[in-house]
Amino acid sequence: xxxxxxxxxxxxxxxxxxxxxxxxxxxxxxxxxxxxxxxxxxxxxxxxxxxxxxxxxxxxxxxxxxxxxxxxxxxxxxxxxxxxxxxxxxxxxxxxxxxxxxxxxxxxxxxxxxxxxxxxxxxxxxxxxxxxxxxxxxxxxxxxxxxxxxxxxxxxxxxxxxxxxxxxxxxxxxxxxxxxxxxxxxxxxxxxxxxxxxxxxxxxxxxxxxxxxxxxxxxxxxxxxxxxxxxxxxxxxxxxxxxxxxxxxxxxxxxxxxxxxxxxxxxxxxxxxxxxxxxxxxxxxxxxxxxxxxxxxxxxxxxxxxxxxxxxxxxxxxxxxxxxxxxxxxxxxxxxxxxxxxxxxxxxxxxxxxxxxxxxxxxxxxxxxxxxxxxxxxxxxxxxxxxxxxxxxxxxxxxxxxxxxxxxxxxxxxxxxxxxxxxxxxxxxxx
Numbered sequence: 546x547x548x549x550x551x552x553x554x555x556x557x558x559x560x561x562x563x564x565x566x567x568x569x570x571x572x573x574x575x576x577x578x579x580x581x582x583x584x585x586x587x588x589x590x591x592x593x594x595x596x597x598x599x600x601x602x603x604x605x606x607x608x609x610x611x612x613x614x615x616x617x618x619x620x621x622x623x624x625x626x627x628x629x630x631x632x633x634x635x636x637x638x639x640x641x642x643x644x645x646x647x648x649x650x651x652x653x654x655x656x657x658x659x660x661x662x663x664x665x666x667x668x669x670x671x672x673x674x675x676x677x678x679x680x681x682x683x684x685x686x687x688x689x690x691x692x693x694x695x696x697x698x699x700x701x702x703x704x705x706x707x708x709x710x711x712x713x714x715x716x717x718x719x720x721x722x723x724x725x726x727x728x729x730x731x732x733x734x735x736x737x738x739x740x741x742x743x744x745x746x747x748x749x750x751x752x753x754x755x756x757x758x759x760x761x762x763x764x765x766x767x768x769x770x771x772x773x774x775x776x777x778x779x780x781x782x783x784x785x786x787x788x789x790x791x792x793x794x795x796x797x798x799x800x801x802x803x804x805x806x807x808x809x810x811x812x813x814x815x816x817x818x819x820x821x822x823x824x825x826x827x828x829x830x831x832x833x834x835x836x837x838x839x840x841x842x843x844x845x846x847x848x849x850x851x852x853x854x855x856x857x858x859x860x861x862x863x864x865x866x867x868x869x870x871x872x873x874x875x876x877x878x879x880x881x882x883x884x885x886x887x888x889x890x891x892x893x894x895x896x897x898x899x900x901x902x903x904x905x906x907x908x909x910x911x912x913x914x915x916x917x918x919x920x921x922x923x924x925x926x927x928x929x930x931x932x933x934x935x936x937x938x939x940x941x942x943x944x945x946x947x948x949x950x951x952x953x954x955x956x957x958x959x960x961x962x963x964x965x966x967x968x969x970x971x972x973x974x975x976x
């Protein structure tokens with residue numbers, strides 16, 4: 546018998562295992578006691594029947610005890626061949642378990658089939674519109690966000706974060722990055738779309754009466770300052786204000802005509818000049834040492850300027866305080882926007898089949914890549930972990946998990962052995 550380790554006393558499996566062991570041992574002792582009694586009383590009459598039953602029961606119990614113990618350790622400490630099977634086969638068990646997990650749980654085809662059957666995009670949409678689930682998780686995220694913001698109240702953390710950001714900004718070569726961003730923005734004629742939008746906006750301003758009146762006032766003010774005598778003479782024969790208004794109207798109309806030409810003609814000189822200037826500027830940001838140095842100087846000055854640093858610090862404090870105050874309220878505006886946005890996404894997913902199909906395709910592709918990447922790593926990890934286990938610990942854990950069931954082999958062996966002994970004795974007596 547193996548008494549449970551002190552660490553097992555709190556494990557209910559250990560108690561169940563011990564009860565099963567004691568029951569099996571009790572049956573063996575009962576069989577041995579019956580056998581001893583039968584030998585003492587002789588083999589005549591009913592004692593012969595008892596001897597046959599108890600003898601076969603004892604043999605069955607001892608054989609099955611040997612078989613069960615041999616799985617985990619050497620019976621009675623004797624290093625008999627083909628005993629302590631599990632500790633000796635630990636490496637094979639580790640490799641087999643790892644391969645089983647790899648082939649049945651990490652097989653990309655199996656994983657993708659299960660994910661496809663799950664239809665994650667549809668389930669996500671249903672989850673996002675569920676009035677019971679979504680508000681709960683939004684409140685949880687609200688609490689997590691508050692906690693994250695509160696961690697930045699620690700001066701040490703603020704100092705470390707600021708130093709990290711500033712160090713990265715010092716190493717950042719701003720000019721080429723700006724050139725790459727502008728290059729991306731100008732691909733496929735995107736910069737012409739921006740120019741068109743700006744010209745349309747300018748056209749709208751030129752059509753407003755208030756803008757034309759302001760232009761007339763500015764022209765008249767400038768004329769009175771530069772040519773006071775001429776303006777004074779003109780006022781004797783005409784209304785200078787009306788002349789300025791008419792001139793502003795004509796100037797506005799002329800500019801509108803020019804803007805329409807620029808918008809209508811892809812090869813207009815203004816558009817070509819804009820194209821050439823922007824292209825040259827993007828290239829200079831990437832290659833011109835003087836411009837790159839100027840941008841770097843501006844960046845360094847901004848990073849080291851106490852006024853800029855104080856402004857950035859105050860801006861962060863204000864934003865953080867505003868977010869903390871909002872997130873602390875039950876009717877948080879940020880949380881409400883998040884909830885409404887997620888619910889809108891959920892409704893869109895429920896209604897838009899192509900969107901769901903697209904999302905599922907991307908999820909399946911990502912899952913397939915992840916399963917392929919992790920398959921070998923997880924398999925190796927499982928095998929190495931099991932191989933690193935202590936033999937006694939491995940045996941004890943397996944025994945706690947399946948040992949109680951194995952004790953029923955001993956119990957059944959005792960009972961079945963007794964039954965077979967009874968049948969064989971009956972055959973001998975009546976045969």
